[in-house]
Amino acid sequence: MSQDLKQYDQAFMGHPKPLKGLFFTELWERFSYYGIRPLLILYMAAMIADGGLGLDRPSASAIVGLFAGLMYLMTVLGGWVADRWLGQEKAVWYGSLIIACGHISIALTALFSHFFFYFGLVLIVIGSGLFKTCISVIVGTLYKAQDTRRDAGFSIFYMGINLGSVLAPLVTGLLVKDYGWHWGFGIGGLGMLISLIIFRVMTVPQLKKFNALQGAETTWDKAVHYDKNAPKVVALFLVLVAVVVTLTSLGYLHINPVIIVKYLTVSICIAIIAYFAYLLLFANLNTTEKKKIIICFVLLMTAALFWSAFEQKPTSFNLFAQDFTNRQFLGFEIPAVWFQSVNPILIVIFAPIAAWLWMKLGKSNRDPSYISKFIIALVLAACGFGLMVLASHSVIQNHGNTVSPLWLIGAMLFLTLGELCLSPVGLSAMTKLAPNVLRGQIMGLWFTASALGNLMAGLIGGHVSADEINQLPTLFMRCVIALLIGAVILWLLRMPIRKLLDQTASTKPTPIQNSQVET
Numbered sequence: 476m477s478q479d480l481k482q483y484d485q486a487f488m489g490h491p492k493p494l495k496g497l498f499f500t501e502l503w504e505r506f507s508y509y510g511i512r513p514l515l516i517l518y519m520a521a522m523i524a525d526g527g528l529g530l531d532r533p534s535a536s537a538i539v540g541l542f543a544g545l546m547y548l549m550t551v552l553g554g555w556v557a558d559r560w561l562g563q564e565k566a567v568w569y570g571s572l573i574i575a576c577g578h579i580s581i582a583l584t585a586l587f588s589h590f591f592f593y594f595g596l597v598l599i600v601i602g603s604g605l606f607k608t609c610i611s612v613i614v615g616t617l618y619k620a621q622d623t624r625r626d627a628g629f630s631i632f633y634m635g636i637n638l639g640s641v642l643a644p645l646v647t648g649l650l651v652k653d654y655g656w657h658w659g660f661g662i663g664g665l666g667m668l669i670s671l672i673i674f675r676v677m678t679v680p681q682l683k684k685f686n687a688l689q690g691a692e693t694t695w696d697k698a699v700h701y702d703k704n705a706p707k708v709v710a711l712f713l714v715l716v717a718v719v720v721t722l723t724s725l726g727y728l729h730i731n732p733v734i735i736v737k738y739l740t741v742s743i744c745i746a747i748i749a750y751f752a753y754l755l756l757f758a759n760l761n762t763t764e765k766k767k768i769i770i771c772f773v774l775l776m777t778a779a780l781f782w783s784a785f786e787q788k789p790t791s792f793n794l795f796a797q798d799f800t801n802r803q804f805l806g807f808e809i810p811a812v813w814f815q816s817v818n819p820i821l822i823v824i825f826a827p828i829a830a831w832l833w834m835k836l837g838k839s840n841r842d843p844s845y846i847s848k849f850i851i852a853l854v855l856a857a858c859g860f861g862l863m864v865l866a867s868h869s870v871i872q873n874h875g876n877t878v879s880p881l882w883l884i885g886a887m888l889f890l891t892l893g894e895l896c897l898s899p900v901g902l903s904a905m906t907k908l909a910p911n912v913l914r915g916q917i918m919g920l921w922f923t924a925s926a927l928g929n930l931m932a933g934l935i936g937g938h939v940s941a942d943e944i945n946q947l948p949t950l951f952m953r954c955v956i957a958l959l960i961g962a963v964i965l966w967l968l969r970m971p972i973r974k975l976l977d978q979t980a981s982t983k984p985t986p987i988q989n990s991q992v993e994t
């Protein structure tokens with residue numbers, strides 16, 4: 476390794492220099508996303524007299540689930556488009572432009588009709604599909620397969636995500652409180668603008684230099700597996716979206732968000748299973764790649780369960796903060812959405828500790844396997860929801876009056892610790908386990924777990940309200956039970972997966988197949 480390359484390879488906190496550009500690009504994109512997401516349910520469920528849309532809570536919550544769920548679902552198409560047509564970097568660039576247009580459209584709601592609000596959400600969904608997968612894939616490409624810095628690199632990247640997510644609700648919460656909804660939404664657009672400027676002036680040049688130092692081609696124009704039909708598929712998809720948007724806005728198509736979310740959840744589950752079956756049976760993968768794909772599948776399903784609990788943050792937790800949490804502090808009323816910042820603040824505090832821990836354990840070969848980390852994540856999330864059960868009992872005992880904010884903060888602490896064992900670890904695992912030609916798609920699939928989680932969280936999350944107060948403990952208790960069942964199943968699966976891997980390795984002993992696969 477040349478001296479220049481060595482320096483560049485360790486220039487950002489001991490990691491490759493482009494991680495810096497990627498860190499700040501993602502920080503501002505997430506600022507825009509997490510700035511507007513918690514506003515959505517409150518805005519849509521607020522009375523028309525208060526400037527809101529006057530929707531019922533279950534519908535508003537389902538729309539939030541649908542928005543976030545479709546966003547993560549779009550990452551599959553985004554990953555495919557990047558692999559087959561645009562290449563990862565261009566996909567991020569076009570994605571950011573489309574997201575920025577989405578924010579402009581939402582801003583137009585203030586002047587024109589609600590159509591622009593929903594249309595803006597559609598654009599953000601499409602743009603994020605390109606952006607979110609590809610930026611994570613690019614982070615993965617900074618490290619060689621055996622580089623022990625990979626997990627730590629993703630933890631640093633994850634801190635960028637969460638810095639954006641800490642700041643955003645703090646700013647939007649204040650703006651909405653003092654100046655109204657549209658200021659809150661507008662600031663998200665500003666975040667996206669900063670993100671796309673950073674990407675062009677900092678990240679792309681850094682990536683080009685890194686490639687040049689490695690003697691590799693520039694990746695700006697490079698799709699891993701160019702397919703001349705990809706533009707046609709994209710055109711067809713966009714026409715379909717345009718038709719649905721037009722029919723809906725003209726009133727010919729009536730969308731019931733709750734029903735759509737239900738069908739979508741079931742269809743995605745079936746599609747994921749079918750896709751993995753296809754990969755295993757027909758994608759011409761060798762035995763080692765198949766083993767890795769099986770592990771990806773198990774991790775993915777576990778992640779879906781985890782996110783279905785965690786992603787209630789902008790729905791049920793948000794409503795709990797608004798309705799049942801004492802938010803008075805020294806005569807100041809804390810905006811409800813500020814509680815959204817608790818999780819990312821804790822991530823920023825604990826992510827470096829987790830990164831350090833994984834790296835230290837990794838060096839002495841004692842790093843827990845991916846599966847063990849995921850089991851810990853489920854158990855921690857169950858503890859978080861356990862606290863919410865107690866918090867709801869306390870609300871009932873208080874006859875519906877507000878309770879201490881420490882309940883929410885404690886629950887967030889457990890969820891955050893769980894998230895740290897699952898989310899950055901999962902991102903890193905996908906970039907490591909995915910066969911080269913499927914990199915974008917497997918990363919996209921990882922995000923379908925988030926899609927499923929967000930959809931389910933949208934379904935559950937609208938049921939927090941004063942009329943249904945007696946149902947609250949049951950609502951949260953169901954989550955505890957589901958998470959614990961998931962943890963037990965994963966625990967039982969641990970051994971069969973190990974056995975399967977050992978068997979496949981011993982029946983066809985080629986040097987590649989004998990290579991270790993981390994579970």
Ligand code: GLU
Pocket residue numbers: 505636782898922925
């Ligand atoms: N909170 C992380 C992010 O926004 C991960 C979310 C997820 O994978 O669902 O990037």
Ligand code: ASP
Pocket residue numbers: 509633636637640641788815818819822894898
């Ligand atoms: N912790 C989440 C993620 O890492 C951020 C959030 O939900 O605020 O992006």
